[in-house]
Amino acid sequence: MNSPLxxxxxxxxxxxxxxxxxxxxxxxxxxxxxxxxCNNPHGHGHxxxxxxxxxxxxxxxxGMIANLGELDSFVERQVLEDFDCKSLNQDVPxxxxxxxxxxNLCIEIFRRLKSFPxxxxxxxRVEETGKNSFEYAGDNPEGNRP
Amino acid sequence: MVLITxxxxxSASHLYHxxxxxxxxxxxxxxxCNNPHGHGHxxxxxxxxAGEPxxxxxxxxxxxxxxxxxxxxxxxxMDHRHLNYEVPELAGQIPTTENIARVxxxxxxxxVKQGQLHRVRLYESPDLFADCYRNGDGAAGKx
Numbered sequence: 480m481n482s483p484l485x486x487x488x489x490x491x492x493x494x495x496x497x498x499x500x501x502x503x504x505x506x507x508x509x510x511x512x513x514x515x516x517c518n519n520p521h522g523h524g525h526x527x528x529x530x531x532x533x534x535x536x537x538x539x540x541x542g543m544i545a546n547l548g549e550l551d552s553f554v555e556r557q558v559l560e561d562f563d564c565k566s567l568n569q570d571v572p573x574x575x576x577x578x579x580x581x582x583n584l585c586i587e588i589f590r591r592l593k594s595f596p597x598x599x600x601x602x603x604r605v606e607e608t609g610k611n612s613f614e615y616a617g618d619n620p621e622g623n624r625p
Numbered sequence: 626m627v628l629i630t631x632x633x634x635x636s637a638s639h640l641y642h643x644x645x646x647x648x649x650x651x652x653x654x655x656x657x658c659n660n661p662h663g664h665g666h667x668x669x670x671x672x673x674x675a676g677e678p679x680x681x682x683x684x685x686x687x688x689x690x691x692x693x694x695x696x697x698x699x700x701x702x703m704d705h706r707h708l709n710y711e712v713p714e715l716a717g718q719i720p721t722t723e724n725i726a727r728v729x730x731x732x733x734x735x736x737v738k739q740g741q742l743h744r745v746r747l748y749e750s751p752d753l754f755a756d757c758y759r760n761g762d763g764a765a766g767k768x
Binding site for chain 1: 654
C-alpha cells in the first residue's frame, strides 16, 4: 500500500458493568489504602465507553475501511455480550486473578478484538468515566497517536 | 513540536450507493444508508496542524487564517449540501466518512502554509469517525 495518506476508522461502543478493585496479593489494609473506595467489598459500576481504532485501505467499491455492520457484530460478540451488565470480577474469566482496572480492561479488550479480519486494530481507548480514559495499542508502532 | 486543532461543524446529506453493484448488494452492504432519498448528519471536523511556535508571535499558525481556509474549502463546499450531487471532489466516490475525510485532507493540505497538516478527523456522529494522516508520519509528536 503506497498511498500518500493513511486512514483510520474510529467507532465508539458502550457497556455498563460492575467491578471491585482488590488484589489477593495485598492485605485488607493495603487494598483499602491503594484502591480507596474502589475496594468497597460489594463493588460498584460504571458506564464504560470503548473507542476502537482500525487502519486499512479504503475499498473503492464501498468507500470503507471495514464494513460497519460486521465490525459492530464482531465487537458485540467478542466484548459487549460478555461485559455488558456483568460483574467484571465474577463473570469475565480474565479478571478472576487480575484486578479489573481500566488499564487491564483495555488490554483484555484489545486481545479480544485483535483478530478482526477486515482491518488492523491500532488501538483501544476506554473511558471509565467522563474524567478518565486509558489507551492500549499493543505493540503497534503507529498506535500511540494523538 | 506543538499540535494545534480547530473544530468546525457542517451539516450535509448523502447516501451510499455503488452503481456497479445490484440493488440487493447495495442494500446488504450499506443497509439503511442506501435509502434512495438520502439522509443527513451534523458533521464535526477537527483539523490538526503541527509546527514549532514562531518565536515572535508564539503561534504555530494564525488561527484566523486557518478559520478562513476552513470556511472557504470546507464550509462553502459542503455545508448544507448533498455530498453525492453537489461536491465535485467526491464525484464517483461513495461519500463515506473515510472518503470525505480524505477529500478534506486533499483540499486543506496545499492551503496550510505555516506548520504542516497533521491530522484530519471527521465525525459523522459522536460514535463514528475517520482519521486521515500523511503516510509515514511517526507516532505522537513526531509528524
